Amino acid sequence: MNVLNWVMNSRIWGRGATALNPGLVLAVVVVFIALSFISPYFLTATNLLNVAKALVIVGIAAVGETLVIIAGGFDLSIGSTMAAAGMLAAYMLDSGFGVAAAFCAAIGLGMSIGATNGVLISYFRINPLIATLAMLAIIRGLAFVISNGREIVITNQTWLNLGTGKLAGIPYIVLILVLVYLAFLLLLPRSTFGRYIYAIGSNARAARLAGISTQRWRLLIYITCGATAALAGLMLAARTGNARPAAAMGFELDVITAVILGGASLKGGRGTLLGTAIGLILLFMINNGLTLAQVPSFWQQVVKGGILLAAVLYDELRRGRVDDG
């Protein structure tokens, strides 16, 4: 027990707002071991690679959502942004543009949607839930209107290769996920961008009084979220081989569950990308376990919702904000 105490209280988990929850890591280990015993298929390379491929798309989108939530915000428009970005790139390729131009335009679209969210929330002071819920509906609706509800089959080999190709046995999309996480893990502790995300989430008024332009930084955070959502949309289309206006519907649930499970606080000011990554692994291992146990997919939804509620409740209890009144 002394070893366990030492491990749980060690500084290896980090300190303060960026500390990892050792309980989360323990949960991953416990679920991993449990699933290994429950299903003989769980601990096979093919299955683990499938888990990795499944979590990549949500994982990329979760980067931006993590930043938004640490900054005390929220973004429900991620799934719609993913679909719109995939469709724009597919349209542009069909219209004769190159893959680089199509990808840049798709990321640009994601950033524009993020910028719209940022302006509504930061400058017009609209509640983030309402602003991004409205954007969720508007962008999804426009994607259906413009495409007449039709999907576009992707024929561009470069794009398709991103979804199916491998480098030294590792799928490209997994490498892209790792690169995105590495980039942000290096950026956040060393940049004012990272510092101000935590400051704004912790106490936006104090940040403003310290001379930080909270409006501009919030805008930038939502733009970043739009960009990562668009990148996730491109990767989703690469995996499925088509761009559909209905793509990524309900992805918000997975993304937000992973972020909250990873320790980001809905009150803002706390959370880490590493925590989100571990939250993703836990969430997708549970999904995979339920699939292997042949639990119907509707029940999987119920479990996911339950996990989200449990994670939020844990956050509330940890911060001592559940009153007994």
Added chain:
Amino acid sequence: MPTPQSEMSGHNPGADSGARPPLIELRGITKKFGGYTALDGVDLKIGEAEAVGIIGDNGAGKSTLVKVLSGVHRPSSGTMLFRGQKLTLGSPLDARRNGVEMIYQDLALCEDLDVAQNIFLGRELKKNFGPFRVLDREAMTEAAANDIADMGLDFDVEREVGQLSGGERQMVAVARALQFDPAALLMDEPTAALSAEKIRKLWEMIGRLKQRGVSILLVSHRFTDILNICDRIVVVRAGRIAGEMMPHELPPAQTMAMMTEMMTGDTVGNGAEA
């Protein structure tokens, strides 16, 4: 008994500093919030190394006055001069750039950030990292640790502010204000959350700051705070300067009676507050 206005005559160091203009001068500052006038034509001078106490009842306009001085509120009309030069403060950052630091009543700290991160918030130290400018975390931690040690305190600057006691948080707010050598330090009710021991330490520190030439503007509803530290007392009532007085010119009981009179507009018997 002399009237408040006659009492102030000839006792305004800020106004009588000879050839040197006062550090800060307000001329006819008015601040309106919709139809409500919080400040109404306020004239005020704060000299170099002078400690001015602002006292007044709730809603008298004290906090609005310091918020105008710290760039939080833009005045609706009037002029502000800094060392004789006209100054327009559009934000707290403008005030900081001119050497005016503020310690807010609620301290305005980020509880999820550590002490060093709070001290340098908005003015982070940076270093070169290849082609990039990145946060110099080591330098900021070291400087913050030195600040805390200089103040005669002993706590870990890598601790989250949310884990500190009320007194320690107050000291973090003071350390943050002093980090960049301010010319003036504005304080809004700084002793509200402090123990007697911490208050004594704060007054010692303010005394040292005055010796270093820092001007102090202290807003408090506690007479003892004002009497202990200030060279001059300015009483605010209904958004106007009701009067000024020197704290040690009269016996404390009489000073308090006069301050009460100026704050309320009612006559108080001589020494009634003793």
